[in-house]
Amino acid sequence: MTLDGTRSYVLRAPGAAGRVVVDPGPDLAPHLSALADAGAVDLVLVTHRHADHTGGLARFRELTGAPSRGISAEFCAGPGGVGVADGSGAGAGPLADGEVLEVAGLRIEVLHTPGHTADSACFVVSVPGDPASGAVVLTGDTVLGRGTTVLAEPDGSLRDYLASLDRLSALGLPDPVPGLPGHGPVLPDLRAAVHAYREHRTQRLDQVRAALTALGVKLPDGEAPLPDDVLDTVTGAVYSDVDASVLPAARSSVRAQLEYLRGRP
Numbered sequence: 001m002t003l004d005g006t007r008s009y010v011l012r013a014p015g016a017a018g019r020v021v022v023d024p025g026p027d028l029a030p031h032l033s034a035l036a037d038a039g040a041v042d043l044v045l046v047t048h049r050h051a052d053h054t055g056g057l058a059r060f061r062e063l064t065g066a067p068s069r070g071i072s073a074e075f076c077a078g079p080g081g082v083g084v085a086d087g088s089g090a091g092a093g094p095l096a097d098g099e100v101l102e103v104a105g106l107r108i109e110v111l112h113t114p115g116h117t118a119d120s121a122c123f124v125v126s127v128p129g130d131p132a133s134g135a136v137v138l139t140g141d142t143v144l145g146r147g148t149t150v151l152a153e154p155d156g157s158l159r160d161y162l163a164s165l166d167r168l169s170a171l172g173l174p175d176p177v178p179g180l181p182g183h184g185p186v187l188p189d190l191r192a193a194v195h196a197y198r199e200h201r202t203q204r205l206d207q208v209r210a211a212l213t214a215l216g217v218k219l220p221d222g223e224a225p226l227p228d229d230v231l232d233t234v235t236g237a238v239y240s241d242v243d244a245s246v247l248p249a250a251r252s253s254v255r256a257q258l259e260y261l262r263g264r265p
Contacts, residue, residue, distance in 0.1 A: 003147065003183040006052040009138060010038050013105025013127045018042035020104045021066070022123065022138055023182060026055040036063040043103050045095075046070030047140025047182060048120040050152070069095050071112055071119040095121060102128070113168065115161025116141045116149050122168065135173050137190050138180045143168070145184020148200055150249040151256035158260035162201060169194045204238065208257045211237040219262045226258055234258065 008031070009022040021035055022045045035041075041064040046054055049072055057075060061068055067078040073094045097112035109124040120142050126135040141149055142164060151158055169191055171177070179190030187193045211234050212219070220226065231251060239250040 003144070005183070007180070007182050008035055009180060010035065011104060011106060011125060012039075013130075016105030018104045020045060020106065020108065021060070021064075023047055023053040023140070024056045024060040026052050027059055028056060029059075032056045032060050032063060035060065040064075041066040043101070044068035045108070045121075045123060046072075046075040047122070047138065047142075048117045049074070050117065050141070053140070053182060069093070071095050071121050111167065113140075113142045113164035114155075115151060115157055115164045117152050118155035118157070118160075120164070124171065124173070134177070136178045136180055137168070137171070137173075139168075139187075139190070140182045143179055143181055143187065143190065143193055143197060145181040145187060147184065148197065151253045152249075153252045153255065156252060156256045158201070158205075158256045161256075162198070165194050165198050165201075169198070204253075205257055205261070207238045208234060208254065208261065212261075219258060221262070226255060231255055231258070 006023065006025045008025045011020045011022065012018065018040045019038060020043045021041050024035060024044060025031055044057065044060060044064075044066050046057065046068065048070070054070075054075055057068060060066075061077060069076050071094055076093050095110045095112075097110060099110040101108040101110070105127065107126050107128045111122040111124065113120050113122045120140055122140060122142055123138040124135055125138060127133040143149065149161070150156070151161060171191075175191055176189035177191065179187035179193060181187060211217075215233060215237065217230055217234070219230075231254060235247065235251045235254045238254060239247065242250055
């Protein structure tokens with residue numbers, strides 16, 4: 001489920017004393033100690049709620065004394081407690097879409113990109129006054145280094161996810177802009193990866209529609225829940241070639257696709 005593990009990123013501009021750590025990861029003491037030993041941490045950012053990205057957050061705050069922020073208030077705390085501001089916005093509560101942080105010599109723009117989870121975020125990172133440095137986009141689990149993203153229950157949404165992909169595709173950044181994902185290798189061209197993701201989602205939707213037709217299944221109307229037997233049958237038909245260990249993740253994505261097809265968020 002995590003490919004070769006969860007990526008934690010340590011960021012700073014050349015010459016900056018402090019650092020930003022993105023996704024401290026699970027509660028693994030050697031890993032958290034290595035992150036803390038990299039130098040003073042000004043801010044911890046969270047891309048989304050999953051424990052492989054946030055499980056070590058509380059321990060890491062204890063190790064570093066750094067504030068933390070995410071889209072969800074659950075992951076926000078300053079040195080003096082939740083919602084404590086320090087002038088840079090580093091400890092000022094939940095991240096807002098379009099917010100710009102200036103920390104560790106960096107400019108970090110927050111993009112709320114729901115779909116994988118409702119609280120998923122990406123970060124556009126650049127060095128102010130240094131156009132030659134370019135920009136990178138930290139994508140969390142919205143775009144992975146390989147494979148495709150699960151639309152995670154209970155708050156994954158295909159409608160939101162497609163809108164988030166379109167937003168990433170439309171970023172006004174010079175090509176190619178690298179993508180730094182939460183799992184897998186660096187993406188040398190994020191826009192190309194997003195295009196491939198969009199095409200894949202369209203193909204999966206076509207497969208789900210075809211499976212519904214072949215199985216003679218009619219989706220329930222309104223707020224009626226999706227029957228488990230329908231969900232399992234469509235999952236088996238569309239994802240017949242995947243390892244059994246990832247079928248629960250496939251089932252979650254199929255649920256999101258079926259909800260999309262019947263017009264629900």
